[in-house]
Amino acid sequence: MPIYVYETIPAAPDAVPERFEVRQSMADAPLTQHPETQLPVRRVLSGGLVTFTHGQSGDACAVPSGPPRGGCGSGNCCMN
Structure with missing residues (x-):
């Protein structure tokens, strides 16, 4: 509990x-x-545990190709 x-x-x-x-x-x-x-x-309310990985295949935080969308890009992890 x-x-x-x-x-x-x-x-x-x-x-x-x-x-x-x-x-x-x-x-x-x-x-x-x-x-x-x-x-x-x-x-x-307190924060939870969040784990970020970077650079792995299929990673949501990988650097996107093409122009940034919605403020994401330059290696920033965005959950759009």
Whole structure:
């Protein structure tokens, strides 16, 4: 099961949110309250793991032939 990061939603603008982790099934609904304090919470989105390879045959990130399209080219990896 994945571990999700949540943070409390501060009542005051200068308050610091508390971050905590919860192990949940992907089918579970996101929490709306802290499990212990019952304060309102929101789930924090974090980046995932991405692996790029370059120069292999059939590679989506290979340098395209011809003029660049949509800002891609010069070896940049674009997912158009």
